[in-house]
Amino acid sequence: MTDIADRAAERIDELNGDALAEHYRHDHAHGKTPADSAETCSGCGCAIPEERRIAVPGVALCTECQQDADWIAAAAKRNGRPA
């Protein structure tokens, strides 16, 4: 009757691996570099200027779309709803 114990141990290893992977990804979200920046805006698809990609590591939106997103987030906050 070692099967159940073995399977449980394997499952725990899997879960720990997932947690570590998740932790790793989360950590890296805070340490973005210009190489993580998108070359094209995920909002409108236009090219994001190189200066912006360097100035805002991990950037995904062009200036215009970022302003829209900020405005929507601020409006949602004013209305008491999470963005």
Ligand SMILES: [Zn+2]
């Ligand atoms: Zn855009």
